Amino acid sequence: MIRELAGITLPNETDYLWRYMSFEKFVNLLDTKSLFFTRTDKFDDP
Numbered sequence: 001m002i003r004e005l006a007g008i009t010l011p012n013e014t015d016y017l018w019r020y021m022s023f024e025k026f027v028n029l030l031d032t033k034s035l036f037f038t039r040t041d042k043f044d045d046p
Contacts, residue, residue, distance in 0.1 A: 002010065021029075025036065 004010070029035065
């Protein structure tokens with residue numbers, strides 16, 4: 001479900017979001033067929 005918010009414009013259907021990762025993490029993703037998530041207590045933002 002998409003909810004419109006005042007002052008926020010939705011991206012076009014043709015827009016892409018890119019996230020870069022190291023080659024080692026990419027190879028690990030292919031090998032293990034699983035995603036890596038950093039523990040939330042390791043972030044600087046409370």
